[in-house]
Amino acid sequence: MPYSLVLNLLPLSPISPSYSQGKHLHALFLNIVSYCDRDLGDYLHNQKTNKAFTISPLQVLGDKKSPFTKGGFRGDRIQYQHKKPIPVNTPCWWRISLLDESLFGKLTQLWLNINPEKPWHLGSADLKIASILGTSQPNQPWANAIPYNRLYEEASKTNNKFTFSFATPTTFGKGEYDNSLPTPESIFRSLRKRWNNYSSIEIPELALESLFPSYFKIRTEVIRDYSKSKFIGCVGDISYQAFGNIDPQQIKYLNTLADFALYCGMGKKTTMGMGMVRRIND
Numbered sequence: 139m140p141y142s143l144v145l146n147l148l149p150l151s152p153i154s155p156s157y158s159q160g161k162h163l164h165a166l167f168l169n170i171v172s173y174c175d176r177d178l179g180d181y182l183h184n185q186k187t188n189k190a191f192t193i194s195p196l197q198v199l200g201d202k203k204s205p206f207t208k209g210g211f212r213g214d215r216i217q218y219q220h221k222k223p224i225p226v227n228t229p230c231w232w233r234i235s236l237l238d239e240s241l242f243g244k245l246t247q248l249w250l251n252i253n254p255e256k257p258w259h260l261g262s263a264d265l266k267i268a269s270i271l272g273t274s275q276p277n278q279p280w281a282n283a284i285p286y287n288r289l290y291e292e293a294s295k296t297n298n299k300f301t302f303s304f305a306t307p308t309t310f311g312k313g314e315y316d317n318s319l320p321t322p323e324s325i326f327r328s329l330r331k332r333w334n335n336y337s338s339i340e341i342p343e344l345a346l347e348s349l350f351p352s353y354f355k356i357r358t359e360v361i362r363d364y365s366k367s368k369f370i371g372c373v374g375d376i377s378y379q380a381f382g383n384i385d386p387q388q389i390k391y392l393n394t395l396a397d398f399a400l401y402c403g404m405g406k407k408t409t410m411g412m413g414m415v416r417r418i419n420d
Contacts, residue, residue, distance in 0.1 A: 140289075140336070140401035141236045144271040144281040146229065147196075150257055150264040153224040157261030158196040159361070160410045166260050167193055167234060174247045188335050190241050192401075192408040194233035194280070195306060196260075198224060216305040216414055218361060218373075230265075233280045233414070235401045237336045279416065282400060286337040293393035295386040299352065300378045300396045306414040307359045307371025310405045318358055318372045322349040325378075325404060329395040332402040341391050348384055349392075353377040361412065371405075371412055 156162070172179025182189070195218045224230065236242045242249075249270060257264040271281040302325065309316045310324040317324065323346055330341050356374030380389065396417045403413040 139239045139242070139283065139285045140398070141242050141272060141283040142280055142401050143234045143236070143283075144275075144278055145232045145234065146199075146268045146271070147232055148266045148268050149224055149226055149228055149230065150266060151262075152226055153196070153260060153263040153265070155220040155223065157263060158220045158224065159218065160195075162261045163193050163196060163232070164410055166258060167191065169258065170248060171245065175244045178241075178244050189409050190236065190238035190336065192235045192237075192403045192414070193411055194414050195219070195411040196224070197231045197233075199229040199231055218306040218359070218411065229268075231278075235403070237332065237402055280400070286333075286339060289397055290337075290339050290390075290394050293390050293397060295390045295393075297393055298380040298384070298389060300349075300380075300392060301353070301375065301418050302377075302396070302399060302415050303375050303418045304356065304371075304373045304404075304415050306412055307361050307369065307373055308403075308405045308413045308415060309369065309371040309407075316370070316406065318370050320356070320372055320376055320404075322346040322378055326392065326395055328404045329398055329402065333395060333398055341395065344388060344391055345384075348380050348382045349378045350381060351376060352379040369407065369412065375418065 168179050168183050171182055182191070194216060197217055198220075236245075249272070252267055252270060254266055254268055257266060271278060272283050274282045302320070304320065307318075308320065309318045310320070310328060311317075312324075326344055326346060330344065334340055354374070354376040356372050356376055358370055359373050361369045361371065380392070400416040402408070404415045405413040407413065
């Protein structure tokens, strides 16, 4: 069962821009896991591939001044970089998704016994976890949970349009190089690989030659992680539509994977805040 959990946070000290993304949030997640289960924390820390979680950059609640709201982009785009420190007592949220049921179960101690007074370290800053959302909310589209079999059973056999919102820069591995342009092959192969890793319902290779872009408003963005490294990815919205006489079962598989995007993200470095993607409906 995949989970998309939103943690509502409150800084106890100013959070530097360099600590609001990437490796520092990755470390915070592993510290939270280790607090509940040290062996599991060590296992996730040493795991190199098929990681069963993703994280988002740190979000300032109600902040609409991010650069991604310019130029007609969706207003719910995620803040993937901060230029100024986040002040003390500024309500924030942070999304963690878990793709493995057992991983969620081993963190039950945290979900059921939140101590709002316990400080957690994010770099040189401290923060508190005020609450955790695990179900869909009217004003929080990133919180949800659903069993894999229900995700499959509820997928449409007739909806032939697939629209994705790339909320944080997304890039796909292609041999020795990266490709930031989302194609049907890169999107659905990334989703299928993660689905088959964690779901008991295997999705076979899909025929994607009938999928064509019907709308797109995307651009490239550069993320700098404050260690002189930089990553280029795509943000924005893109729609693909299936044309021709396509087997309804193929359509069902595509819809299953498109709905799964909320939980697993796409492409590279999803455990560092990149590739945060969800399906949107017209």
